[in-house]
Amino acid sequence: MSTAMALNTATETKVVQARNVSKVFQRDAFQVKALDDVSLEIATAEFLALMGPSGSGKTTLLNMIAAIDRPSSGELLVLGQNVFRLSDGQSARWRNQHIGYVFQTFNLIPVLTAFENVELPLLLTKLSARERRDHVMTALKLVGLEERVHHLPKQLSGGQEQRVAIARAIVSDPTVLLADEPTGDLDGRSATEILEILKRLNQDYHKTIVMVTHDPHAASYAHLTRHLEKGMLLPA
């Protein structure tokens, strides 16, 4: 049985299946190995924290799961799909349907209101304006910001901005939620609020969450923590 076939039989329960994934960056004359032979499986509705020092390859792995970066070698299936075989347009559409991404720096569009920022991924769908509105309001209610729909990012606190970013990440009801240091730019109280929301999304809505963090307190919200060091995944 080939590796690919073996991987496919397990896709019903595994959201992410990485086998011997490596990533090498070319920096001028030097080669930098960001990921070194990483093998990892993430089950459906899992909440995984990826920890490790800066430059250990956490974000690179997250980006590969989101299909915005490609491995140099190895195989990576996400939701049973080898997304690196998709064309650029196909992988963009796949990401729109299946992946929610939360960034450390929120990355909200400054000229759009909270509502419009959350609505952004839905503009690529065939939903009607009314359906989009319902989805957006549901997402904003879920993060407790239904009263701030018309606020611009600059009129929100950091914690509120990150909640808008989470609403944007979940508005299309993706299977996988990827969070890259989601509490890195927040104070303790706001960070706890964000982590509680992520925990609720995992527990109540069964979202598979992969969270990159430096913070052991943040990692304590996850079911499982894996450590990366110098591109290598340490044993669980």
Added chain:
Amino acid sequence: MTLARFVRKNAFRNKRRSILTLLSISFSLLLLTVMMTIWRAFYMSDGTSESAERLIIRHRVSLGQFLPIAYRERIRSVPGVKNVVNQTWFGGQYKDDKPENFFAQFGTDPNEIFDVQRDFHIPQDQLEAWKKDRAGCVVDAELAKKHGWKIGDRLNIKGTIFPFDLELTIRGMFTAATPTETVYFNNTYVDEGYPKMKGFVGFFGVLADSPESVPQVAKAIDAMFRNSDRPTKSESEKAFNLDWIAMLGNVKGFILSICGAVVFATLLVSANTMAMSIRERTREVALLKTLGFTRATVLALFMGEAVSLAALGGLVGALAGSVLVYGMARSPQMGLFLTGVTINAPTMLVAVLVAATVGVVSSIVPAFNASRGNIVEGLRHIG
């Protein structure tokens, strides 16, 4: 929100820069619109249907050389000629040499001028009154309105080419499809006021029996006087008007070079703005792609921004241009050159399309680069 609204919000996210860019494009397109209108007025206007049937017969050497009045009946005998009227440019000064007091004065034959200029209209009683008064004149109704003249008013015009003054009485007012800024008086006045001119006229206006016969009539008239001491040059009224314009110099080249410079300047302004705007949003582009926006959508978003901003600038420029042309057409400083000229809808549409094309060309490279950019690099971008 729609993608169109998203484009609009992005186009005006930096209001000061967007407004300055819009004004730059507007000003450039204003110039372009004015130049296109002048071009259309000079070179593309066919005038009235009556104008297409008219010829001007002048001295072959120049307009400064006169023709014998005796030519009139010989011209009338040419097959295809319906009416002939003599006209002489008087070139006098009304009140002073201020541009607002400048208008054309022609000595002519009251009995036939309106048979040749059939697109001019004058009440019959006023025409009859003019015919009876050798010191009478008829004036363009728009010109009369501008100067507040009424029938019966006296009009004193100081001779500058001819060494005598005209003392005319307004006997009638005519209307034309476009204002002519012209006064017609009886040419007998010139004959009597300056005896050296007796028997000579400036040029002849001829009405042919159809537009198709104009070239043959012109050829026949010129052939008739080829071996005389005063040979003629016959041409359509449109060609005659273009000769006047040609006296200004290479107007076509001038207009084309201004249009080219304007489009190029607009292109640079728009390209600079778009390049700056897209570079500032490198991280946002990466975000959009992370959210699932395809390269094509990102390309369309940025090009949409540039096109909408440029087209809006074009529209504002075209509207401002129409106001400017309206003012220029009524400005005494412009003399007779833009009399009656207006900006039409196709000219405005062309201006907006030129602006939109500039938007496309100026944004295609930065937008394409942004759409092809690496997402990971974009997310790391600081600035």
